Amino acid sequence: MDRISALRNVEEALADLERGETDLASAEERVCSILRTYATDYDGDLAAWRASGDPAVEGLVVLATTEREARERVATLVDDPDVRASVSRLS
Missing domain, CATH: 1.10.287 (Helix Hairpins)
Structure with missing residues (x-):
């Protein structure tokens, strides 16, 4: 879309x-x-990534082009550059 x-x-x-x-x-x-x-179902280079790890990030979904960028966006959203988060790409 x-x-x-x-x-x-x-x-x-x-x-x-x-x-x-x-x-x-x-x-x-x-x-x-x-x-x-x-x-x-994003039309473009971005993909959806779901975060897990620390309670503050659990379940957050961000749009990013790479896994690293997704982790950075999650950290920015929770305003904690040291937050522990892993991300997985949504299909």
Whole structure:
């Protein structure tokens, strides 16, 4: 899924919420699903990587081109350059 498609899908979810055709919980679920699809079916050089290790990083998913870059992005997200984290590429 490309960025424009993801944004259009999020926009549709918001419009449905504004029109009263869906509730907030359903709109949130739909937007989360769009983001998951965007991250794991990304069109480009980036890939999705899931972190594990320290509790602060467990389950975080980042987009990066390499394993090293993914670990660096995870460390930046938790604001701890010394955090213990391993990453695995999502298919």
